[in-house]
Amino acid sequence: MSIIVFTNMITTPIMAAELNNKNNLPDNSITYVACPEGGKHNMHSIGYAFIYSGPSSANPGELLLHGGNTNQCSKCGLYVGAQFCPQTWGFLGSYTMGYNVPYDGSSYYFYGGIMGEYWSLTEDSFIQGFEWLF
Secondary structure, three states, rough: OHHHHHHHHHHOOOHHHHHHOOOOOOOOOOOOOOOOOOOOEEEEEEEEEEEOOOOOOOOOOOOEEEEEEEEEEEOOOEEEOOOOHHHHHHEEEEEEOOOOOOOOOOEEEEOOOOEEEOOOOOOOOOOHHHEEEE
C-alpha cells in the first residue's frame, strides 16, 4: 500500500498539496510533497506562460492568462506557469503546474485552467517547497 501511495504522490504532488490546503487540514499534516529528486524544487525562469481553460491543444478552451512567466525545476522538470515572475515580484499571482508542458521557443502552453493564487512566497509550507532562483 505504501508503495502505491508513494508512487501516486510522485506523479501528482501538486494535487495532493492543493487538496490539503483546500481542506484546511491541521498544521501538522503534510501540505506539500518535496521535489521527487530530493529537497525543494529549484525553480528557474525559462519563458512565457499561456494558460488555457481547456484540456489540450486540440481543445484549448478560453485563454485565461497570456504573457505570464514559466519556471522549471532543474531537478525534476516540474513547470510552474504564473501571472508574475516570483524571482522579480516576490509572488506568483494566478498559477498552474504540470510536467511535459508543450512549448514553442520560449512560450509554454498550460492546459486545464488555473490551480490557484499565491500573493506571498512564504504564506504556507506548500509554497515554501520551492526555491525561486535566477
